[in-house]
């Protein structure tokens with residue numbers, strides 16, 4: 069046990085009750101315990117855990133974070149552990165991300181029947197995912213895959229492949245790694261084919277901005293490299309959310325440049341029917357993630373991501389593109405249909421409603 073640089077504290081850590089949330093919270097609790105603190109886990113039940121309605125209809129993945137944030141603000145708990153990719157980019161007044169611990173491998177993985185890879189699955193194979201980001205990038209591969217919107221925890225989703233209900237599911241590798249289930253993985257999907265959600269594989273430890281004692285205890289858990297990367301990725305998302313409601317992937321990596329370490333940032337924006345996909349990348353300073361992310365978002369918008377803007381982002385007089393080119397296909401793909409808000413829908417259908425789907429939407 070390393071000596072704590074701050075006085076040992078007794079900390080209440082708020083956690084959701086899913087296996088993944090509990091595993092992540094226990095991992096953070098153990099890091100704090102190793103520094104001499106006493107940590108008690110407090111279970112917080114969120115609407116996202118109890119409701120079987122589609123996530124979009126209950127407010128998107130923000131519902132998971134919201135209940136934990138309420139518990140923090142009310143003083144019920146002192147810290148909360150979030151999957152960073154589920155944490156809204158808008159800061160919560162009174163709260164801060166006190167640490168971003170070292171990240172797991174951020175890639176997405178395929179779990180498939182017979183352990184087949186994406187290339188081996190082929191035409192007509194049905195992939196389960198509730199994530200428009202994953203659908204958009206899989207559709208863009210042009211493999212003839214089809215998609216089924218699914219929800220549920222890791223066990224439920226992997227179970228759908230085991231039962232033969234689906235040919236494959238795509239999940240975050242990090243979740244499987246934390247649950248000790250990497251043996252189920254058929255293929256780690258190359259980021260050249262699928263960029264992860266901004267922040268995927270990283271955790272955020274949040275606490276009250278004025279709670280100096282907890283801040284001091286949690287600060288040593290921060291991994292500056294991870295923080296630099298996720299700052300850049302989340303800046304892309306935040307900047308795109310202002311002008312585009314399309315699926316977004318982003319991945320930053322620290323690479324060896326000519327003059328030392330650099331931040332290499334890649335991002336994806338696309339349409340769920342595969343009719344439009346855009347990837348761009350930039351390299352910048354390691355301490356410059358925020359600006360780099362915003363610049364990359366500007367490049368994406370400039371190069372066509374603004375065509376993916378939802379009607380709510382669009383100026384009222386904006387003419388609907390005529391013809392049957394990619395632009396009109398994209399517009400059609402983004403026409404909201406409230407009737408699609410509940411129940412499984414074929415994500416490849418042109419009337420899929422992607423609003424609020426710029427990051428992860430499924431469990």
Ligand SMILES: NCc1[nH]cc(CCC(=O)O)c1CC(=O)O
Pocket residue numbers: 151152153154238239240241242243267268269270271428429430431
């Ligand atoms: N969207 C839900 C979610 N939030 C975090 C993870 C996995 C762990 C992580 O990415 O940090 C998952 C599951 C998944 O996408 O497969």
